[in-house]
Amino acid sequence: MNGKIWEFLFIDVIPMTPYQMFSMIESHYRQLKNSDELFGNLNVIVCGDLLQLPSVATRTPIYKQPARYFPAVHLWRTFNLAELTENIRQQRDTTFADLLNALRVAELRPNTLTFCYLRNSLSLPISLLLTRPFAYVQIKSKLDGHNNAVLNEYRAAGTQIFKILAKDVLLHAQRNVDNANIDKSVPKDDNKTGELLKELEIFVDARVMLRANINIEKVLVNGAMGNTVEIVWPLHRRNQMCATDIPSVRIAFRRDGIHFIEPRIVEFTALHRYGNIQRRQLP
Numbered sequence: 001m002n003g004k005i006w007e008f009l010f011i012d013v014i015p016m017t018p019y020q021m022f023s024m025i026e027s028h029y030r031q032l033k034n035s036d037e038l039f040g041n042l043n044v045i046v047c048g049d050l051l052q053l054p055s056v057a058t059r060t061p062i063y064k065q066p067a068r069y070f071p072a073v074h075l076w077r078t079f080n081l082a083e084l085t086e087n088i089r090q091q092r093d094t095t096f097a098d099l100l101n102a103l104r105v106a107e108l109r110p111n112t113l114t115f116c117y118l119r120n121s122l123s124l125p126i127s128l129l130l131t132r133p134f135a136y137v138q139i140k141s142k143l144d145g146h147n148n149a150v151l152n153e154y155r156a157a158g159t160q161i162f163k164i165l166a167k168d169v170l171l172h173a174q175r176n177v178d179n180a181n182i183d184k185s186v187p188k189d190d191n192k193t194g195e196l197l198k199e200l201e202i203f204v205d206a207r208v209m210l211r212a213n214i215n216i217e218k219v220l221v222n223g224a225m226g227n228t229v230e231i232v233w234p235l236h237r238r239n240q241m242c243a244t245d246i247p248s249v250r251i252a253f254r255r256d257g258i259h260f261i262e263p264r265i266v267e268f269t270a271l272h273r274y275g276n277i278q279r280r281q282l283p
Contacts, residue, residue: 006033006042007042007043008042008043008044008045009029009039009042009043009044009045010045010046010047011025011045011046011047012046012047013047013048014046014047014048014050014062015048015049015050015052015061015062016048016052017062018060018061018062019060019061019062019063019064019065019066019069019075019076020060020066022062022075022076023069023075025039026038026039026075028216029042031216032216032217032219034217038073038075038078044079046079062076063076095115098112099112099115099116151201154203159203160203160204161201161202161203162201162202162203162231162240162247163199163200163201163243164199164200164201164202164245164246164247164281164282165198165199165243165244165246166196166197166198166199166246166279166280166281167244167246167279167280167281168182168186168277168278168279169277169278169279170182170185170270170274170275170276170277170278171267171275171276171277171278172275172276182270182274182277184271184272185270185271185272185274185277186198186270186277187268187270187271190211192268192269193266193268193277193279194212194266194267194268194279195211195212195222195266195283196211196212196264196266196279196281196282196283197211197281198281200281200282202228202231202249202282203228203231204228204229204230204231205227205228205229206227206228207225207226207227208225208226208227208228208249208251209223209224209225210222210223210224210225210261210283211283212264212283214259214261214264214283218256218259219253219256220253220256220259220261224253224256225253226251226252226253226254226256226259227251227252228249228250228251229250229251229252229258230249230250231247231248231249232247232248232249232250232260233245233247234246234247246263246280246281246282247263247282248260248261248262248263248282249261249282261282261283263280263281263282263283264280264281264282264283265278265279265280266278266279267279
């Protein structure tokens with residue numbers, strides 16, 4: 001959906017949002033709507049229990065503006081308070097509330113465990129998971145395992161899957177090392193490589209997610225999901241000729257239409273003070 005036609009913005013669990021993040025959200029929507037008004041003149045509704053203790057990782061509560069933001073507008077003070085006095089959550093179904101109470105006192109009964117297992121997506125056959133939009137997992141290793149299982153299911157069905165390797169080049173080298181031996185100086189954490197992966201696997205009709213902002217006005221932003229409809233190889237090739245080939249892709253983003261996504265180049269700091277590394281990869 002085109003972000004320019006949005007009128008409302010809802011943010012839940014607001015006590016867990018630090019002021020810095022709140023300020024970045026406000027700035028993002030001003031850019032998206034191309035407006036000088038706060039939040040791009042959107043109607044903003046934030047929800048949450050204001051008596052809830054903030055997250056340990058939340059350094060600055062949303063209601064406390066850090067000194068470095070002075071004399072900017074105190075965003076929290078621009079809101080009006082509306083207190084809800086009636087609890088209508090799960091009024092007619094106490095199953096979820098009973099589950100939480102059982103977990104709280106460590107008294108899970110057989111019927112409670114059965115309820116949990118029936119809703120555990122990863123306990124279902126992988127063929128059924130392929131038709132589901134999301135599968136929730138707790139840690140990255142389980143996510144990788146799930147993704148590999150999905151890829152293996154497509155391979156078994158005869159789908160042609162391509163492995164795309166990032167191209168890394170050492171820049172401003174401060175020590176004696178060449179580009180053929182820079183793997184040890186590349187961070188393993190994707191968050192330290194400009195969000196671009198060392199390698200990824202794609203195929204036509206693959207469900208994919210952007211890991212970087214491409215075009216804010218077109219809502220091609222980090223987290224946007226779609227399906228690959230075409231893989232465009234360099235030099236008008238019909239297929240992957242070399243392991244180092246990095247294609248462009250056309251992705252269908254539901255209501256936002258089909259967009260052409262090209263490889264992106266980012267620069268990040270190498271390990272062991274080797275200098276900087278430039279990486280080229282699909283975002």
